[in-house]
Amino acid sequence: AFSVSGIPIDRDAFVFEADMNYAVNSSFTVGLSYAGQFGERATDNAFRGNVNLRF
DSSP states (O other): OOOOOOSOSSSSOEEEEEEEEEEEETTEEEEEEEEEEEOSSOEEEEEEEEEEEOO
């Protein structure tokens, strides 16, 4: 997987990211993540969920 970032939404923006993953058992994991940019003229928010199954 990879991430691609574009130009900043504002010259001086606060950037925040958080991830949370939970291993249900040794082969099944679920997770949520959040990313946000907060500027004087604009904001950007993104939420993402994932499910991983290993076999």
